[in-house]
Amino acid sequence: MSRQSRRRSEKQQIDWHLPSTSSTGSAYHMGTELFILTYGTLVAQLCEDCEKDEDINKVLDKMGHNIGTRLVEDFLARSNIAQCRNSYETAEVIAKVAFKMYLGVTPRVTFWNQAGDDCSLFLEKNPLRGYVEIPEKHSNLLYSNMICGILRGALKMVRLQVDIQLLHDSVNDDKVTEIRMKLMRRHKAVRTVEKEQKHPVGT
Amino acid sequence: MVVYSVYVVNKAGGLVYQYDNYSPRTDVEKTFSHPLDLVLKVYDERVVVSFGQRDGIKVGYAVLSINGIDVNGKYMSDNRDVLEYLNTSFNYPLAIRFGRPRLTSNEKLMLASMFHSLFAIGSQLSPEPGSSGIEMLETDAFKLHCFQTLTGIKFIVLADPRQAGIDSLLRKIYEIYSDFALKNPFYSLEMPIRCDLFEQNLKVALEIAEKAGTFGAGS
Numbered sequence: 104m105s106r107q108s109r110r111r112s113e114k115q116q117i118d119w120h121l122p123s124t125s126s127t128g129s130a131y132h133m134g135t136e137l138f139i140l141t142y143g144t145l146v147a148q149l150c151e152d153c154e155k156d157e158d159i160n161k162v163l164d165k166m167g168h169n170i171g172t173r174l175v176e177d178f179l180a181r182s183n184i185a186q187c188r189n190s191y192e193t194a195e196v197i198a199k200v201a202f203k204m205y206l207g208v209t210p211r212v213t214f215w216n217q218a219g220d221d222c223s224l225f226l227e228k229n230p231l232r233g234y235v236e237i238p239e240k241h242s243n244l245l246y247s248n249m250i251c252g253i254l255r256g257a258l259k260m261v262r263l264q265v266d267i268q269l270l271h272d273s274v275n276d277d278k279v280t281e282i283r284m285k286l287m288r289r290h291k292a293v294r295t296v297e298k299e300q301k302h303p304v305g306t
Numbered sequence: 307m308v309v310y311s312v313y314v315v316n317k318a319g320g321l322v323y324q325y326d327n328y329s330p331r332t333d334v335e336k337t338f339s340h341p342l343d344l345v346l347k348v349y350d351e352r353v354v355v356s357f358g359q360r361d362g363i364k365v366g367y368a369v370l371s372i373n374g375i376d377v378n379g380k381y382m383s384d385n386r387d388v389l390e391y392l393n394t395s396f397n398y399p400l401a402i403r404f405g406r407p408r409l410t411s412n413e414k415l416m417l418a419s420m421f422h423s424l425f426a427i428g429s430q431l432s433p434e435p436g437s438s439g440i441e442m443l444e445t446d447a448f449k450l451h452c453f454q455t456l457t458g459i460k461f462i463v464l465a466d467p468r469q470a471g472i473d474s475l476l477r478k479i480y481e482i483y484s485d486f487a488l489k490n491p492f493y494s495l496e497m498p499i500r501c502d503l504f505e506q507n508l509k510v511a512l513e514i515a516e517k518a519g520t521f522g523a524g525s
């Protein structure tokens with residue numbers, strides 16, 4: 104405790120003058136139209152490439168996972184959140200801080216189960232689904248599945264294994280997107296480096 | 307009021323990035339005649355002064371160059387043995403440069419991994435549960451500050467003991483990492499960082515921290 108108070112008194116206002124490229128860190132905001140269009144084109148391209156909806160969902164989840172593993176560092180760097188002590192805090196932080204920072208909406212956290220590790224995030228207005236109508240032949244498509252992948256990847260980096268599912272998507276019946284999140288366990292050991300199959304870096 | 311170097315260590319303990327901002331140069335070059343009044347020995351693959359400290363040449367300094375030609379460990383550039391060369395009288399007079407041996411990148415890797423283990427030991431030694439690892443290591447010549455993120459990455463900064471504002475510098479380095487390393491799709495996680503933009507912005511942040519630190523701590 105004393106170290107924290109000493110650290111607080113040491114804090115000076117340092118003006119960094121560095122180019123702030125993150126849209127969360129500065130007042131610069133990309134237009135939502137461009138974001139919605141980009142995401143929409145991505146899903147449309149995937150619909151052309153893959154035949155089955157399950158494959159599209161898997162690819163969206165995988166992409167989201169790759170985004171999440173990187174996004175979590177940006178989130179932690181800018182939000183200065185301390186470690187969450189239980190799953191309630193984790194869910195609150197995800198809903199109130201992370202969603203607000205990146206999507207501009209705050210989902211409701213409800214439907215906790217008895218054990219306290221299973222909850223639902225209700226998004227009243229899903230920013231990804233602004234103007235979208237999914238045709239009949241893609242009835243199994245989970246349009247916002249990338250968000251689930253992002254959450255899964257991000258929580259994996261802080262050693263929390265989660266099982267995330269998108270339950271309802273907007274427009275179909277209800278206007279509400281529900282994401283069901285089950286916090287399964289904490290990873291005990293440090294994972295060794297997983298070799299990525301992408302092109303190697305640099306020299 | 308200076309930041310000496312920055313190290314970034316990944317989750318597994320491997321060194322991912324290292325930058326030396328300022329290394330105090332301690333080199334001394336002198337002309338010698340036979341016989342050499344310094345006692346030299348081979349230590350750790352280098353020729354090192356073991357006795358006979360004089361004129362700014364201290365015990366532990368390594369032979370860096372002879373007559374202007376850099377020495378490669380205990381061999382000269384033409385693969386002759388350094389000690390043998392220095393023992394032959396007709397090579398004299400010679401100009402030899404002594405200095406504190408610089409760390410090779412392998413040694414830096416080893417030291418980073420060692421610190422990673424010590425960091426973990428630090429949190430286990432704690433009498434209170436849930437302690438963080440080593441946050442600061444203080445010696446009379448420098449202070450080592452370490453910041454571990456919730457994702458397991460450690461940012462280590464070695465600075466002058468009187469330098470202030472290192473905590474905010476560590477957080478700033480974290481932001482720079484999350485921007486220029488992570489948002490680069492061609493950078494694979496946990497791998498060595500080879501992004502120019504990251505290095506440039508890091509240098510700018512170090513300059514700003516050094517200037518701001520001169521205003522003193524405790525505002």
